Amino acid sequence: MHNRSFLRCENVTQDTASVRTFALRVLAKEMAEQCDMGKYLILELPDQDGVIQQRNYSIVGRPEADLVEISVKDTGRSGISSQLHSKVVVDSLLLSAGVGGAITVDSLADVQKVAMFAGGIGITLPLALIRQLDMRAKKKIWTPSVQLFVSVPSLVELPYLDELLAMALSSAWLDVRIFLTQEKFVSDSKLFTSGRPQRADYKEMSVPDIAVICGSKGFVSENRDVLNHLFPETKLLIENFTQVSDHVRHSADGDEASCNVTVYGTDQQHQFSKGVTLLGEFDRCHLKIKSQCKSGICGSCRVRLRSGSVRSDGDFALTPRERENGYILSCCSYPTSESICIEI
Ligand code: FES
The missing domain is CATH 3.40.50.80 (Nucleotide-binding domain of ferredoxin-NADP reductase (FNR) module)
Known part of the structure; x- marks a missing residue:
């Protein structure tokens, strides 16, 4: 699924006060072929702080084989959706990291x-x-x-x-x-x-x-x-596209506690922030974990917690039996103990 492609914006319509629909020409043929309505485009864009973020948008229309439509609500916050509203006009180029989703x-x-x-x-x-x-x-x-x-x-x-x-x-x-x-x-x-x-x-x-x-x-x-x-x-x-942020969520008292993470079956040890998803920290440490939706839906970022504890916020993919057996979703789990051991 991860074929990157540039997309050229060909039209923007204002649907409601806070929702715009963008018609995007998919420039890579391979990606265009995957753009079934109902799947989602993974867009990559810098947020207001210039940090590259990914966000998924359902393909709501496909007027031509390589022309897709996404509708975006400006939440008024500093994320990608607001950036799309304020920066993207006809002829803007956008980057997509791929097409995901299985609901068609x-x-x-x-x-x-x-x-x-x-x-x-x-x-x-x-x-x-x-x-x-x-x-x-x-x-x-x-x-x-x-x-x-x-x-x-x-x-x-x-x-x-x-x-x-x-x-x-x-x-x-x-x-x-x-x-x-x-x-x-x-x-x-x-x-x-x-x-x-x-x-x-x-x-x-x-x-x-x-x-x-x-x-x-x-x-x-x-x-x-x-x-x-x-x-x-x-x-x-x-x-559910309420994407879990990979950024450090500073606590009110400024405490940015960390957790000692051991990768099961190896001698690798890393310091993870307790305010960042495991997936975000795996990424920072260049540990390759499969991921797709980054919102607890697809289950592709599943790892196994061997010891220690985590808080999982928005897991919609695992079965009760998987949870009993220690599986967690790294895109929506945060360490809560001083040390954890993870099987990846
Ligand atoms: S990336 Fe889809 S559930 Fe984590």
Whole structure:
């Protein structure tokens, strides 16, 4: 997956006050071939401090084989998304470190019922899938029924609103519910509801074969727990791009404690900061660990903790049995003891 390529920005549209869609021409043919809608582009860009960062963005549109669209929300913070908003214009060149992700329309083949849960800009992945299902339905290709729950603070903050409504009105297989978490909305229609989805809303669904969840870490955790409880047989497909920072998170009292790390089966010892993910510190020490999503989803950065303790923040990939056996995700784990031993 890690074929690097430059991308040339060909168009920028302002979708909402804080969301822009960038149309990017993929200049390397090999990468262009991998750009299925629903997968994500790994973009590399300096943040406001000039530190190169990576961030993943779902491919929400693919108007041409080598032209892809990503939608980016400016969070107002100093990360890559804000840099994209402030720096990238038509003809800007961007660098991508590859294409990742495995959730595409093919993931929904041969199932009857799909549920999708999107939080805010997390709508991009469900929309990519729904757009493709819509194309298939128009060609009379089998389409599962889809129930989409979108949660967003207010209506004006939801990109693609018109398109979603138009598809929902014209498609028997698509049912959309929009939850306005911070806006009062008086309507008899079930389309718009004020407040977050309640258990009763989930219970009204017929049991989905597959549920796609996309949003912030908190949103994903909440929905995963509800779905595991109500529909234990449902297969969950999760995407969460709240990337864990590799930078030192200075504690309030300025304490930057370190941890002595031994690499199991070798005589290598390293000092890791307790405020940085293990993956970030492995990288700094030139210890090669496979990684892809850097947000606890794909499981590729799995390592085994042989001794000591860590805090894992946002692990969505490991099974309970793997955790019992000491496996941890290095992209979202921080040392908490004075020393640890890791098998890589
Ligand atoms: S890199 Fe994907 S789970 Fe860590």
